Amino acid sequence: MNHPNSEVYIRIFKKIDFERINKHPNILVAASFWDEERYKAAKVCYKFMRKIDDLVDDYKSLHTSIEDENRERLAGKVAEWMATIRSGRNRNLFGRELLRTIDRFRIPLWPFEDFATSMIYDINNDGFLNLQSFLDYSQGATVAPSSVFVHLCGLRKNGNAFAEPLFDVKKAAAPCALFSYLVHIIRDFQSDQKANLNYFADEVMIRHDLTRKSLRDIADGAGITSGFREMIREYYLLADQYRRQTLEIIQEISPLVEPCYALSLNIIFNLYLMVFERIDPDQGSFTAQELNPSPAEIRQRVWETISHT
Numbered sequence: 001m002n003h004p005n006s007e008v009y010i011r012i013f014k015k016i017d018f019e020r021i022n023k024h025p026n027i028l029v030a031a032s033f034w035d036e037e038r039y040k041a042a043k044v045c046y047k048f049m050r051k052i053d054d055l056v057d058d059y060k061s062l063h064t065s066i067e068d069e070n071r072e073r074l075a076g077k078v079a080e081w082m083a084t085i086r087s088g089r090n091r092n093l094f095g096r097e098l099l100r101t102i103d104r105f106r107i108p109l110w111p112f113e114d115f116a117t118s119m120i121y122d123i124n125n126d127g128f129l130n131l132q133s134f135l136d137y138s139q140g141a142t143v144a145p146s147s148v149f150v151h152l153c154g155l156r157k158n159g160n161a162f163a164e165p166l167f168d169v170k171k172a173a174a175p176c177a178l179f180s181y182l183v184h185i186i187r188d189f190q191s192d193q194k195a196n197l198n199y200f201a202d203e204v205m206i207r208h209d210l211t212r213k214s215l216r217d218i219a220d221g222a223g224i225t226s227g228f229r230e231m232i233r234e235y236y237l238l239a240d241q242y243r244r245q246t247l248e249i250i251q252e253i254s255p256l257v258e259p260c261y262a263l264s265l266n267i268i269f270n271l272y273l274m275v276f277e278r279i280d281p282d283q284g285s286f287t288a289q290e291l292n293p294s295p296a297e298i299r300q301r302v303w304e305t306i307s308h309t
Helices: 006-015 025-029 036-062 068-087 093-105 109-122 131-154 170-188 187-193 202-207 212-219 226-256 259-278 295-307
Strands: 155-157 161-163
Touching: 006 068, 006 259, 006 295, 025 131, 025 259, 025 295, 036 068, 036 093, 036 109, 036 131, 068 093, 068 131, 093 131, 109 131, 131 170, 131 226, 131 259, 170 187, 170 226, 170 259, 187 212, 202 226, 226 259, 259 295
Parallel strands: none
Antiparallel strands: 155 161
């Protein structure tokens, strides 16, 4: 480790409490190496997105379906929150903090708009007809929040102000976002099913002789069918395509960002890569215990990433 910032990275690394990070752990671990101002900006943006996401997921986890009157109420709440961002006016403390963050860090509104669109899709739909509809949904569900992360990485400090990134943020964010999302879906299969959430497309399930009930049965401990393994293989191979694209993008944009932000891009990729490497379509049990690295393993992978910087 001969990088000029090595001592700084080591000090930050030693301060990270890997045992206690439980919400967006990869994002928070990676952003720990940013300057404090940008780290706080990321937390503010993700707190807002988490509020919207939890509004939908928490309801679905308690109900097998969303009744029409509640669809309208939930969609109206999302639209109301977005209206306050577009107008630039918000009376509550957190809303004002979010608006100041968007303005200060020149964050475009489209990630929030796209994210809200995907959440409204969640409210009005129960799953995905085909893989393409899932990928379209993912543009808001994962590419949008990832784009906020990449935007903050790419900002250039100009005195006390910021200049926009030198690259196309959405194009840069998309491969890693889709790679991590597909990995995330396989990793969280068991917990998602038990929370009445399903991210596998109907078309793919039918192709492999699977139903919503059979997925829930597998999550509850029933035997894993050959069809389920083939479906996981299909998602795994798609994730691998995005994995390769991510490596190319990181190599392309790293010279255009400051070293600590290039490091954070490699950290977040490597943390999802850890999970990807644990997926075994042929022999895996696909349980949370099997697919989730321990805090000690996460700590070790971050250290290895720093060491190779």
